[in-house]
Amino acid sequence: MSASIILGIESSCDDTSAAIISGSKILSNIAANQEIHNEYGGVVPELASRAHQQNIIPVVEKAFSKANIQQNDICAIGFTRGPGLLGSLLVGTSFAKSLAMSLDVPLIEVNHLQAHILAHFIDDANPTPPNFPFLCLTVSGGHTMIVLVKDYFDMEIIGKTIDDAAGEAFDKIGKIFDLDYPAGPIVDRLAKEGNPDAFKFNKPKMEGYDYSFSGIKTSVLYFIQKEVRKNPDFIKDNLNDLCASVQKSIIEILMDKLEKAAKEFNINDIAIAGGVSANSGLRKAMEDNREKLGWNIFIPKFEYTTDNAAMIAMVAKLKYERGEFTDIRTTATAKYDL
């Protein structure tokens, strides 16, 4: 039997993406990023929906042509049903429903957070995929959590942020430094030339595995306000050191809890997922723990870290094999638990 060919659609936030998967192999993974939000310092939901509407057809067409696949060759369509911005999700959901009807193929709903985690099972994501149970630190602009992954669709959140997500902390602190949105990748780049021990910021004292990132943001803000009163060029003069120090603090907060969870659950297979898993400092901290603690680490390829449809297609493929299809009358949902 030839491998199943599935189209995946992602539109939960500000990336419109379409991918074609054959078996577990990604044949194409196309994304249109929405630069319109940069000037507003964050994603504007109304503008995101409009941009998805403009992008979705060209992105899907490109995914088919790059994969060299005809529409009639696909056997199912997977789409992000949630969580995310409702107006954004509606575009991908309505498109997926309509195309599934016209091609007479089954529709498969995908949870965006599960997809970030299950991206580790894409053929070329890792030399070998993680073994169950594994821990996955899922860190994006909207979510920060430690997930105990017992099986493909049996996941338990053991800790999560009580306020800002880690990506949000990068973005908001970057905004204090007058960096463009999203600031995460810019902070990462500038941190490479800076001294991570130049400045110290308060770290939260949280019980268990939960996170908090609003304290570090406030601590940076007060520190900057104080220093700028003395030297108006303080940020410019110290930008690399500031970025390196903030990045170090955020990574320490993330890794402390992850190390504690790995120890207490006695788990050695440790993965990271989501947009912030692109961060070079976080990747290095994981590498260090491979040496220091003997972890088997799973770090996604860059194209599978930030929002992408390859991960949606991967989950759709797993559900297709289980015969788990979604009623065509389904609707998108902004909130969607793991």
Ligand code: KG4
């Ligand atoms: O998973 P994602 O693409 O979208 C959400 O579902 O939120 O994550 C986007 C987040 C943004 O906050 C962005 O600043 C952050 O991931 N990010 C990074 C890096 N690349 C993306 N943060 C730190 N370092 C990076 N290299």
Ligand code: ZN
């Ligand atoms: Zn995401």
